[in-house]
Amino acid sequence: MTETGGLAPVRDKAAERTRKRFARRQWARRWLTWRYVLVFVLLVAAVVTAVWLVFFSAVLAVKSVTVTGADLLSERQVKQAAAVPEGEQLAVLDTAGILLRVKALAAVKSADVAKRWPDGVEIRIVERQVVAVVDLGGRWRGIDSEGVVFREYDRPPGGLPRVQVLATADRDALREAAEVVAALPADLSARVDHVEVATVDQIALVLRDQRRVEWGSAEESAEKASVLAALLEAREARVYDVSVPGQPVTSDSAR
Structure with a gap:
């Protein structure tokens, strides 16, 4: 065997390996390109599916x-x-x-x-929670602490103060009266027969024993209630005026 004849197979094998390596590199490049295309297609499909599900599907x-x-x-x-x-x-x-x-x-x-x-x-x-009832146009209506009228009664329910709206009262006055009722402690509220409201600062409580409490506006209602409780214990009177809680007044003369 000559030297040339012995080297030929070696060169053929080397060339074959080179071709295979080249083919693998080519395939790898093609696969990389197609992989990006495949990922893009899958992403588009996912977005389209999501849009269909959210905006068009009955699901x-x-x-x-x-x-x-x-x-x-x-x-x-x-x-x-x-x-x-x-x-x-x-x-x-x-x-x-x-x-x-x-x-x-x-x-x-x-x-x-x-x-x-x-x-x-x-x-x-x-x-809303009813704090009092008011006669409006011959119908008993429930009002909440904000003075909102929201339900109707055939007759006044027991345990709820009644609000009597005088001709001079407006919606703001009714709201103020509701705030007064909502601020009353339970023991005092139970003693109230009805609340009279003329204006926002002319509100009075009429107790079940017909004694009268001049309350004024809804301001300082907690302090007024405390002062009134002390007055009711300390002195029998026909009228209690706590409209200025720091200077309460009592009277035996009905107004």
Whole structure:
């Protein structure tokens, strides 16, 4: 065997290895390029799927509405007022509009509307609490501590003070009277037959034994209640004036 003949196979093997290495490098480059393309395609597909699920699919559309905190109101009343569009995509649901409609109910003091994924809406309400009843146009209506009229009674319920609104009273005066009633401690409130309100600073309590308390406005109500409790224990009188709690006055003359 000649030297040339012996080297030829070696050169062929070396060339083959070089070709294979080149082919592998070429394939690696192609795979790297296709890998980026594949990742991009998968990302686009994921985004498209997510958009379809959130904005178009029935999977994330409103299917249920729950109401918590309703007592005076029924769940049906709250749901009717809320008017939540069932079948609408939860992602684009107008919760602010729903909240405004729920808060428009007179008995609702505060409310919150929340999305509950994947397909629910929760409405949480806090109802107003009656502190007194008032005769308005021949109908007994309940009012809360802010003077908001929000429910009706066939007759005055026991245990709640009545508010008598004089001709000179306006809405602000009614609100002030409600604040006075809400500020009364339970033992004093139980002794009140009714509250007379003429103006925002002309409010009086008439006790169940017909003694009268000139209260003034709702300012310093806690101090006025404390002074009145001491006066009721210390002296029998027809009229107690605590409108200026630092200078209370009593009288045996009915006004």
